[in-house]
Amino acid sequence: MRIVFIQPPIEDFYSTPIRLQPIGLAYLSGVLKKHFPEVDVIVKDFQQGWGKRSIPLPDALRFLKDYYRFPDRSPFSTFYHYYRFGASEEQVLKEVGALNPDLIGISMLFTAYAPQALQLARILKKSLNVPILLGGSDVSARANELLALPFVDFVIRGEGERPVVRFVEEWLGKRRFDKVPNLGFKTAHEKLVFNDLQENFAIDELPFPDFAGLNLEHYRLGRRKLSFLISSRGCPYRCAFCSVHQTFGHRLRLRSVENILQEMELRLAAGVRAFDFEDDNLTLDQRRFKTLCKEIIKNYAAYDLKLLAMNGLAYFKLDDQTLELMKDAGFGELNISLVSLNQPVLKQLKRPFNLQKFERVVQTAHALGMSVISYQILGLPGESVDSMLQTLIYLSRLPLRIGVSPFYLTPGMPLEGSLPEHKKPWWVVGRLSSLSATENEARRQRIFTLFVMARMVNFLKELDLSGKSLLLKEILAERNNWQGRDLTGLEILFKLLTEDRFYVFDGNDFRLHPAFDVDLFKKFMEEVKWIKRLDGGTISV
Ligand code: SF4
CATH class of the missing domain: 3.20.20.70 (Aldolase class I)
Incomplete structure (x- = not known):
């Protein structure tokens, strides 16, 4: 038996690559290898290491265009491009297809990225005709809705180690899926069945995550x-x-x-x-x-x-x-x-x-x-x-x-x-x-x-002022002594304070951004009085 566990790509304005190690899948791999050395378990990360590419903004997120209006190069930039972080559908199909799996497990940790995970489930099911198992936090919260999808065969709610071991045991044996804790499955008549949740293995008994x-x-x-x-x-x-x-x-x-x-x-x-x-x-x-x-x-x-x-x-x-x-x-x-x-x-x-x-x-x-x-x-x-x-x-x-x-x-x-x-x-x-x-x-x-x-x-907390305590207006008066992003940031603050307008910087020009509430900013400036910097100094406002 060969099981392929997948960490799917995500689509968003940003990602935090440092937070993306598929440790949950590595735990499942570790526990399965311990209990079933004969089963081939492969974890595929289709998110990290596949780069990113800009893609069109989905219609449902169009309302954000008012906020993420310009490709802002200033230190205050938020978001602009919408990206796919990770492999394309074709790449996933090719890689997973070549592995010839008997079962595919897909991790669904974040509701925000469910569309990408479900799209993979859909195309993998269609082209490989292999059972699809979903697990992860999003699945724990929406098990019913997800299992009802025609291309989903199994879901696991809660922590996955004990359920996945019992699941493989039944898969290799009598296939009594009603005996597998935390599992959701479909009967021959497409009825959805959810087994009771049970305690996981004792935490010190879990094998270490398998990153092989x-x-x-x-x-x-x-x-x-x-x-x-x-x-x-x-x-x-x-x-x-x-x-x-x-x-x-x-x-x-x-x-x-x-x-x-x-x-x-x-x-x-x-x-x-x-x-x-x-x-x-x-x-x-x-x-x-x-x-x-x-x-x-x-x-x-x-x-x-x-x-x-x-x-x-x-x-x-x-x-x-x-x-x-x-x-x-x-x-x-x-x-x-x-x-x-x-x-x-x-x-x-x-x-x-x-x-x-x-x-x-x-x-x-x-x-x-x-x-x-x-x-x-x-x-x-x-x-x-x-x-x-x-x-x-x-x-x-x-x-x-x-x-x-x-x-x-x-x-x-x-x-x-x-x-x-x-x-x-x-x-x-x-x-x-x-x-x-x-x-x-x-x-x-x-x-x-x-x-x-x-x-x-x-930005003001991190500006290199060598521990000095200064007035903001002194810093802004000397802004032309700064360079690069620091100069851009100070110029935007200067304009904001003198013109009551918020600009972003697109690399060439300052562009007016109307979604910024200048009155709220002014209220902040009136009330904050000073900002404590990371080097110990202060900036009086
Ligand atoms: S419930 Fe616990 S883990 Fe969640 S935010 Fe509060 S302290 Fe943190």
Whole structure:
């Protein structure tokens, strides 16, 4: 038997290639190879390593043309071209067809990219006539809808390791698919059947992800080989905008430190020098995390590792000692999320909030020399534009870079039931680049403005001023002493402040961008008073 697991291409204005290692499929491959050495399992990544090409904007996203109007070369640019990241349909067909699979498994992690995954399922089914199995977070949320599609034969909800082992066992044996936990299948009369969900294997019993067959050259952090690591699964918190529970549940399951170190040893031997911990909540068990950091410091100091937690850390589960250990272990960056400054909104969303703790974490990490980025969600249901502005002002005054993430809605998210029904398809509202799951264009315009303003603030935070504290008007008066993108950024800010108009730069000319809300920007400038720079200086506004 030969199984081919596919990570499909995606289509969007942007991608984050560093976050695309198909670790879920590698886990499935590892567990199948352990239980069925005779079964041939191949993981194909059709996203990473296939380049990108510009494609026409789908009609359903045309409303974004008002915002992504120009190919902006300024430091404040958002998006413009719409791309396909990964292989073409023909390339996938050719590669997978040549492997002659008995079963094709397709990963569907993000609702926004479901059309590409489903199109592959459709054409592979049509040309190879092979059973198609879907799995991943999107499948966990929409199992019924997806299994009903004529070219889908099986779906797996939740974590996939135990179900896929039982599935292959039945496939090779009596084919009693009703005995396979988490599986959805069709009867001979096309009736959809969904088996009950069951616990996965104990987390320390899972074999390490199997990256054999994947070109590890494609997964790098700069020049270093990068490997994802998942040291725990699940999160007991219930933030209403989060959908991790649909797949991993609320119960935290921790790998032992020994087990994690064994996997790290394996990767180090393969030349990996950077690890990204993709846990949902890496530091929830602080004692275990501290022990892990201490072991990394003790055992791997000679490797000068770069460690990341790009999925973000819960600031409310960090303390001074943890941050010090993180820094010594190789975490140069701290990626946290305040979400919002608005306590009633956060309370409604069941998001933990502790401002004192947040500030302490930011100041300590900054003092340790870590580069801090904190995220704010723009457009949370129930949050006013002024409230979002206050969060942006607050973050502007701290020594960190601001990450802004327009709110997007995904099926099954706890918030979903409390919102009015959206009119756009899931793959449209389920993406950050749609600038919030709202039907209100005035609100979307302000979210776009805040999105751009966060880039302006970061630009000023990072401008090379050698730690000096200056007035913004002094910097702008001297703008012609700067070059390249810095000069462009300062020129745009100067025009904005003197003409009350927002321009972008297309490489030749400054072009007026009417979707930017200048009044909102002016309000920010009146209220922010100063911006804290990353080098310790300030810019007074
Ligand atoms: S703490 Fe993080 S992982 Fe846990 S529910 Fe909240 S957003 Fe999701």
